Amino acid sequence: MSLPLCRIQNLSITYPGQTTSALTAIDLDIYAGERVAIIGESGSGKTTLARSLAGLLPDNVKSSGSVEWTMHGGQSAAHPLAGRELAYVFQDPAGSLNPVLKIGEQVAESAHRHLALSYRQALNHARELLERVQLPDPTRLMNAYPHQLSGGQKQRVAIAAAIAAQPSILIADEATSALDSVTQAAIARLLDSLVQQEGMTLIFITHDIALASSLADRIAVLQSGRLVEQGEAERVITTPRDPYTRELIAAHIDLATPPLVLEPLQ
Numbered sequence: 001m002s003l004p005l006c007r008i009q010n011l012s013i014t015y016p017g018q019t020t021s022a023l024t025a026i027d028l029d030i031y032a033g034e035r036v037a038i039i040g041e042s043g044s045g046k047t048t049l050a051r052s053l054a055g056l057l058p059d060n061v062k063s064s065g066s067v068e069w070t071m072h073g074g075q076s077a078a079h080p081l082a083g084r085e086l087a088y089v090f091q092d093p094a095g096s097l098n099p100v101l102k103i104g105e106q107v108a109e110s111a112h113r114h115l116a117l118s119y120r121q122a123l124n125h126a127r128e129l130l131e132r133v134q135l136p137d138p139t140r141l142m143n144a145y146p147h148q149l150s151g152g153q154k155q156r157v158a159i160a161a162a163i164a165a166q167p168s169i170l171i172a173d174e175a176t177s178a179l180d181s182v183t184q185a186a187i188a189r190l191l192d193s194l195v196q197q198e199g200m201t202l203i204f205i206t207h208d209i210a211l212a213s214s215l216a217d218r219i220a221v222l223q224s225g226r227l228v229e230q231g232e233a234e235r236v237i238t239t240p241r242d243p244y245t246r247e248l249i250a251a252h253i254d255l256a257t258p259p260l261v262l263e264p265l266q
Contacts, residue, residue, distance in 0.1 A: 002031070002032075003070050003074075004029035004030055004031050004070070005030055005031055005032040005069065005070060005071075005169070005201055006029070006030040006053065006067065006068070006069050006070075007029050007066075007067075007068050007070075008026055008027060008028040008029070008030075008049075008053075008065070008066070008067050009027055009065055009066050009067075009068075010025050010026070010027060010064070010065035010066070011023055011025070011026040011027075011049075011052065011063070011064075011065035011066065011067060012024050012025055012026070012063065012064045012065055013045075013048055013052060013057065013061055013062070013063050013225075014061065014062040014063075015058075015061055015062075016058075016060050016061065016062075020225075021225055022045050022048040022225050023045045023048055023049060023052070023225045023226075024225045024226050025065070025226070026049065026065070026226075026227050027227065028220055028227060028230060030201065030203065031201075032168070032201055033199055033200075033201055034201060034202075034217045034218060035192075035195060035201075035202040035204065035215060035216045035217045035218070036201075036202070036203050036204065036216060036217070036218050036219075036220060037204045037205075037206060037211075037212035037215060037216035037218070037219045037220070037233070038050065038203065038204070038205050038206075038219075038220045038222060039205075039206055039207060039208070039209055039212050039219060039220070039221055039222070039248070040207065040221060040222035040223060041207055041223075041248075042207065043224070044222040044223055044224060044225065045222050045224070045225040045226075046205045046206075046207075046222050047173055047174070047205060048225075049205075049222070050088075050171050050173045050203065050205045051173075052067060053067060053079075053086075053171065053203065054079065054082065054086055054088050054171055055078070055079035055082065056088070067079075071085060072168075080167075080168075080169055083110045083113065083114055083165050083167070084110075084114040084165045084167060085167055085168055085169060086167055086168075086169040086170075086171065087162035087163060087165075087167040087169070087170050087171070088162065088170075088171045088173065089155075089158055089159055089162050089170065089171070089172045089173065089175045090158070090173055090175070091173055091174035091175065091177055091178055092178055093146075093151060093154035093155040093157070093158045093178070094146060094151070094154055096158050097146040097154060097157065097158060097161075098146070099145065099146050099147060100145075101145075102142065102143055102144065102145060103130070103141050103142060103143075103144050103145070103146070103149070103157055104123055104126050104127065104130075104141075104142030104143065105123075106157070106161055107126035107129055107130065107157065107160045107161045107164055108122035108123045108125065108126040108164070109122075109161070109164075110161060110162075110164040110165040111125045111126065111164040111165055113165070114165035115165055115166070122164075123142070125164065126142065126160070126164065127139060127142055129160040129161075129163065129164055130142070130156075130157070130160055132160070132194075133156040133157075133159055133160045133190060133194075134156065134190065135153060135156050135157070135160075141153075141157075151178060151179055151183070152179055152180075152183035152186065152187065155175060155176075155178075155179065155183075155187055156187070156190065158175075159175075159187075159190065159191070159194070163194060163198070163200075166198070167200065168199075168200055168201060169200065169201045169203070170191075170194075170195060170200050170201070170202050170203070171203045171205070172191055172202065172203070172204050172205065173205040174205055174206060174207070175187060175191070175204075175205075176188055176206070176208075176211065177206070177207065177208070184211070188211060188214070188215055191204070191215070192215055202215075202216075204216060208252075209237070209248045209249060209252050210252050212233065213233055213234075213236075213237045216233045217232070217233060218230065218231065218232055218233060219231065219232075219233045219236040219237075221236070221242065221244065221245050221248070223242075223244045228242040228244050228245065229241055229242040229244075229245045237249065
């Protein structure tokens, strides 16, 4: 097997003023091109792990262990280049968009900075991305502001901005949890389609084990900051080895009839 894209070894994280670690002795490998779901209840440490991978934790956290990325050409790095190599989609799309900048400007910014496009070229690229994430009337939306869009539309804009510089890694941190169930399914299908088309590595953070089972190749389960189980998605769902994983599955009554079928986008 090839070297992992990201190797996490014995990673522990403690926030200032806390006596309990947010993460404890995490060991996890992530391979290029795969879709990994990191699941767990609120407070399990999944967002802390995601932000650690992206280099977004505060400077004053106490950490031990290591996170090592092996990027193109075999070069090692503590973190991929934000925006260009790694993109991050946050849970709250309203909070991740600038309320005083037009949608077109926000989507174009990363492409202008990282792809050496002129501002006009970047704006044209932004319009194409808005169409690609299936937003209606992208030309009109280029001049709209975030408050004029619905929650699902804002999340699509956030995804368009995240992929503007053609990153190879996409972290989606509870990117569907603030949305209604129909919009959740649409955003999940969109993410699935984009990562497959671009060959991106997807790290999908969620508390929804049913959604994880539909979207991911592999699942890692966190409980109270510890990695209690990991493996191929089908194996984890059908034959869970840890009692906590079995509890998550038993608590999700819809797993008997999967609620989200990620059919290809038309």
